Amino acid sequence: MQIENIKNWLKINLFSSWYYSLISIIIIYYFLLIFPKFLDWAVFNATFIGNEKSDCKSSGACWVFIKVWFNKLIYGFYPEKDLWRINLSFFILIFTISLSFFIKDKFKIYILFFLILIFPIIAFVLIKGGFGLEYIETREWGGLSLTFILTFFGIIFAFPLGILLALGRRSELFFIRYFSLLFIEFWRGIPLITVIFAAAIMFPIFLPQGLNVDKLLRVAVGIAIFESAYIAEVVRGGLQSLPKGQYEAAKSLGMGYWKMNFLVILPQAIKAVIPGITNTFIALFKDTPLIILVGLLELLGMVNLAKSNSYWLGLAVEGYLFVGIIFWFFSFILSRYSQNLEKKFSSERY
Amino acid sequence: MSEKIIEFRKVNKYYGKFHALKDINFNVNKGEKIVICGPSGSGKSTLIRCINGLEQHQDGDIIVQGNVVEKTLKNIEVVRKEIGMVFQQFNLFPHLTILDNCALAPTWVKKIPKKKAEEIAMEHLKMVKISEQANKFPGQLSGGQQQRAAIARALCMSPQIMLFDEPTSALDAEMIKEVLEIMIDLAKAGMTMVVVSHEMGFAKTVADRVIFMDDGKIVEIKKTKEFFENPENERTKLFLSQILK
Numbered sequence: 001m002q003i004e005n006i007k008n009w010l011k012i013n014l015f016s017s018w019y020y021s022l023i024s025i026i027i028i029y030y031f032l033l034i035f036p037k038f039l040d041w042a043v044f045n046a047t048f049i050g051n052e053k054s055d056c057k058s059s060g061a062c063w064v065f066i067k068v069w070f071n072k073l074i075y076g077f078y079p080e081k082d083l084w085r086i087n088l089s090f091f092i093l094i095f096t097i098s099l100s101f102f103i104k105d106k107f108k109i110y111i112l113f114f115l116i117l118i119f120p121i122i123a124f125v126l127i128k129g130g131f132g133l134e135y136i137e138t139r140e141w142g143g144l145s146l147t148f149i150l151t152f153f154g155i156i157f158a159f160p161l162g163i164l165l166a167l168g169r170r171s172e173l174f175f176i177r178y179f180s181l182l183f184i185e186f187w188r189g190i191p192l193i194t195v196i197f198a199a200a201i202m203f204p205i206f207l208p209q210g211l212n213v214d215k216l217l218r219v220a221v222g223i224a225i226f227e228s229a230y231i232a233e234v235v236r237g238g239l240q241s242l243p244k245g246q247y248e249a250a251k252s253l254g255m256g257y258w259k260m261n262f263l264v265i266l267p268q269a270i271k272a273v274i275p276g277i278t279n280t281f282i283a284l285f286k287d288t289p290l291i292i293l294v295g296l297l298e299l300l301g302m303v304n305l306a307k308s309n310s311y312w313l314g315l316a317v318e319g320y321l322f323v324g325i326i327f328w329f330f331s332f333i334l335s336r337y338s339q340n341l342e343k344k345f346s347s348e349r350y
Numbered sequence: 351m352s353e354k355i356i357e358f359r360k361v362n363k364y365y366g367k368f369h370a371l372k373d374i375n376f377n378v379n380k381g382e383k384i385v386i387c388g389p390s391g392s393g394k395s396t397l398i399r400c401i402n403g404l405e406q407h408q409d410g411d412i413i414v415q416g417n418v419v420e421k422t423l424k425n426i427e428v429v430r431k432e433i434g435m436v437f438q439q440f441n442l443f444p445h446l447t448i449l450d451n452c453a454l455a456p457t458w459v460k461k462i463p464k465k466k467a468e469e470i471a472m473e474h475l476k477m478v479k480i481s482e483q484a485n486k487f488p489g490q491l492s493g494g495q496q497q498r499a500a501i502a503r504a505l506c507m508s509p510q511i512m513l514f515d516e517p518t519s520a521l522d523a524e525m526i527k528e529v530l531e532i533m534i535d536l537a538k539a540g541m542t543m544v545v546v547s548h549e550m551g552f553a554k555t556v557a558d559r560v561i562f563m564d565d566g567k568i569v570e571i572k573k574t575k576e577f578f579e580n581p582e583n584e585r586t587k588l589f590l591s592q593i594l595k
């Protein structure tokens with residue numbers, strides 16, 4: 001019975017015609033050729049134990065490298081004794097997000113409220129310092145935690161801004177419409193690298209003497225504004241998909257512009273474009289390594305630094321593979337989460 | 351004389367160069383039921399949508415309950431709060447349950463506490479006989495049920511005037527009846543109603559006066575009985591002979 005099922009599955013999916021069979025066989029052949037070699041390198045011949053490069057004597061991967069540098073890859077140059085501050089911030093974040101899976105829908109709005117308005121302040125104080133906590137300069141921040149900080153900041157900044165821009169682009173007021181249009185097209189038209197360079201190097205030149213804005217903050221705002229233009233275009237697509245009748249029904253019930261948009265239009269428009277929004281956020285997450293160009297080292301930057309350390313030369317593959325897996329893993333989670341949301345909303349409606 | 355609740359004084363409306371309403375003059379008294387009919391494209395929707403400012407007029411005055419509907423729509427929310435509207439395509443909010451559809455505007459526009467707003471919503475859903483559907487989403491209801499929900503939603507704002515733009519045109523015969531029944535109940539309860547409809551049976555039972563429109567003009571406006579028995583204009587006669595066949 002089981003075997004019958006498997007046979008059927010194979011027939012339908014891999015060997016339904018002679019050319020599909022041929023393609024399947026070629027793919028399986030190469031897979032069998034490469035995968036064992038990879039496993040040998042990554043697992044069977046790899047070194048896991050030790051504290052130095054010289055401990056890696058086999059021909060396989062030297063995971064000792066990742067182990068020794070692990071803290072740096074995750075936390076950058078953040079002081080060892082203060083790591084709990086970053087950990088606590090992330091614990092709060094993950095805890096709140098997990099909580100949202102277990103509570104009733106009508107309380108979720110409070111979670112959202114907390115994540116957007118309160119959590120950033122808590123996390124900022126925890127990580128940066130203040131209220132009795134020692135100040136830690138942003139130049140000491142780095143590694144995966146910096147990747148997360150930038151992504152999170154980007155999302156909570158770019159999302160509302162993008163929504164406002166999308167509304168602005170459809171506004172009946174001439175100045176607001178053209179301002180939004182120009183703003184969006186400007187940021188969509190320049191590469192992110194330029195934005196990062198400009199924020200880090202050019203921007204300070206235009207600031208009045210004595211005024212100093214943190215470099216990381218400048219870059220983070222630059223990235224967030226850049227992404228907001230993309231969010232705006234995605235949300236605009238959602239707005240355009242709504243029939244005119246929705247606006248008219250809301251108006252006829254006496255709702256003004258903001259109530260109409262926030263209660264009736266945006267909830268539908270945003271639900272319609274969840275995949276596009278997720279895409280933008282995944283892109284944002286994966287674009288953060290570009291800040292290496294202005295000397296800020298998130299995860300990939302830290303790996304670059306580690307692999308050029310004179311004691312650890314020649315271990316680039318392990319490092320990049322590690323970075324790749326981490327980026328893939330979190331992107332995958334984001335994408336699954338969005339699929340989850342989509343499913344939930346579509347079952348809600350029909 | 352009874353109190354005028356809607357007044358049109360020489361109203362003109364253009365879509366770009368197209369002259370959609372031409373010198374429209376008429377009044378609606380409080381509690382009166384008006385049915386508007388006429389061929390497709392004659393401006394019925396345009397006329398009814400000018401009353402609550404879903405379309406802007408360019409010339410003349412529209413006065414609703416003593417408030418002038420500004421051509422810039424500056425004060426339109428004041429006017430809209432008192433006017434309920436029911437559309438051909440129902441236009442329920444698909445992301446909300448029927449109950450939430452009804453309670454949304456009372457809570458956010460009238461600032462009625464949510465609990466109370468839901469009670470009001472439930473009462474009106476009972477009135478339109480779909481209270482058992484309260485927690486479903488619009489997409490799960492039949493067309494007739496959706497239209498009745500839409501009527502309930504409008505009534506939850508306790509409007510003084512109800513506008514209907516071809517409320518039964520998107521429905522099958524069976525469902526038309528259930529919606530018309532609700533509208534007849536509403537008429538009996540004394541609501542001021544302006545209804546664009548080709549349901550002449552409904553017009554005969556409910557309407558105090560009937561308006562016939564053609565080419566952006568009010569061609570004929572008469573007491574219901576007279577309208578059907580003694581139409582004056584040739585176009586009205588032609589239209590009636592076609593529709594009453």
Ligand SMILES: Nc1ncnc2c1ncn2[C@@H]1O[C@H](COP(=O)(O)OP(=O)(O)OP(=O)(O)O)[C@@H](O)[C@H]1O
Pocket residue numbers: 365368370388389390391392393394395396397
């Ligand atoms: N937004 C618009 N822009 C341009 N022209 C319009 C617009 N809306 C309506 N019109 C035109 O105005 C005229 C009147 O339209 P309206 O919708 O009021 O007619 P109607 O009597 O309601 O017709 P129907 O019975 O088909 O609903 C039509 O000729 C129509 O083409």
Ligand SMILES: [Mg+2]
Pocket residue numbers: 394395396515516
């Ligand atoms: Mg019409």
